Amino acid sequence: xxxxxxxxxxxxxxxxxxxxxxxxxxxxxxxxxxxxxxxxxxxxxxxxxxxxxxxxxxxxxxxxxxxxxxxxxxxxxxxxxxxxxxxxxxxxxxxxxxxxxxxxxxxxxxxxxxxxxxxxxxxxxxxxxxxxxxxxxxxxxxxxxxxxxxxxxxxxxxxxxxxxxxxxxxxxxxxxxxxxxxxxxxxxxxxxxxxxxxxxxxxxxxxxx
Numbered sequence: 001x002x003x004x005x006x007x008x009x010x011x012x013x014x015x016x017x018x019x020x021x022x023x024x025x026x027x028x029x030x031x032x033x034x035x036x037x038x039x040x041x042x043x044x045x046x047x048x049x050x051x052x053x054x055x056x057x058x059x060x061x062x063x064x065x066x067x068x069x070x071x072x073x074x075x076x077x078x079x080x081x082x083x084x085x086x087x088x089x090x091x092x093x094x095x096x097x098x099x100x101x102x103x104x105x106x107x108x109x110x111x112x113x114x115x116x117x118x119x120x121x122x123x124x125x126x127x128x129x130x131x132x133x134x135x136x137x138x139x140x141x142x143x144x145x146x147x148x149x150x151x152x153x154x155x156x157x158x159x160x161x162x163x164x165x166x167x168x169x170x171x172x173x174x175x176x177x178x179x180x181x182x183x184x185x186x187x188x189x190x191x192x193x194x195x196x197x198x199x200x201x202x203x204x205x206x207x208x209x
Contacts, residue, residue: 021174021203026167028075029197035152035160037074037196041082041089041123042150049086049119052147054140056116059093059109061135068130068186069207070145074161075197081130086122086148093117099125121145121186128207130186142192143182153181161196169195174205 042048046056072079084106087094093113097105105125109118120134121144132140146153156163158181170177171193172184184192191207 021171021205022201023169023171023195023199023203026169026198029161029166029168032160032162032166035157037072037079037159037161039079039082039149039151039159041084042148045084045086045088045119045148046116048148048150049121052119052121052144054119054121054144054148056119057135058112058114058116058118060107060118060133061120062133064132064134064137064139066132066139066186066188067209068132068188068190068192069204070128070130070142071191071193071204072158073193073195073200076200078200080126081123081128081149083123083125085145086119087124088113088117091115091117119148121148132186140186141182142184142186143180145186146182155180158194158196166196169199171195171203171205174203 049056070081072081083104087106089096089106091113093109093111094106094117095108099105103126107124121130121132121140123129124131130145143153151159158168161168170181173191177184181194189209191204193203195203
């Protein structure tokens with residue numbers, strides 16, 4: 001348990017980096033009447049896991065173990081990706097760890113839950129790392145994660161922010177991405193940045209691992 005907590009702390013304290021990528025200037029995004037950030041972890045994670053087309057498990061598997069990273073910015077301000085997405089955090093078999101910033105981390109399930117309690121796609125903590133821990137060689141995509149987060153994602157909207165009122169840009173490993181955002185595959189080491197409205201000074205292109 002101590003080793004798991006130390007690992008969580010190191011990952012939590014790590015920031016994003018990489019080559020300097022500057023987004024073109026755009027107008028600020030107005031605050032929508034519904035669906036504005038921040039977006040909390042939903043209360044029905046196993047239901048949303050199934051809605052995403054994934055199968056909940058009673059513990060973590062690491063046949064396929066992938067870390068992708070998601071950054072979301074609204075008018076230059078980072079939006080936290082919550083811990084516990086895809087995890088039934090109230091199950092007694094799910095361990096909790098309180099980090100130095102006061103946030104909670106979830107995981108290290110042992111013994112297994114009595115009933116399914118974790119998606120193969122989940123967040124252990126709120127550092128933006130999206131974990132695929134699966135018992136088969138099947139990669140997840142960004143659309144599945146946003147379904148689990150219960151946040152709208154398509155080629156027009158992110159949450160309640162929609163074009164054309166809210167400019168939206170997506171970057172993968174620092175390069176502009178113009179395809180369907182839901183189909184972005186969550187491969188190991190991939191950095192995804194969603195920029196709503198005005199951009200931060202620098203677009204992340206990598207993340208520490």
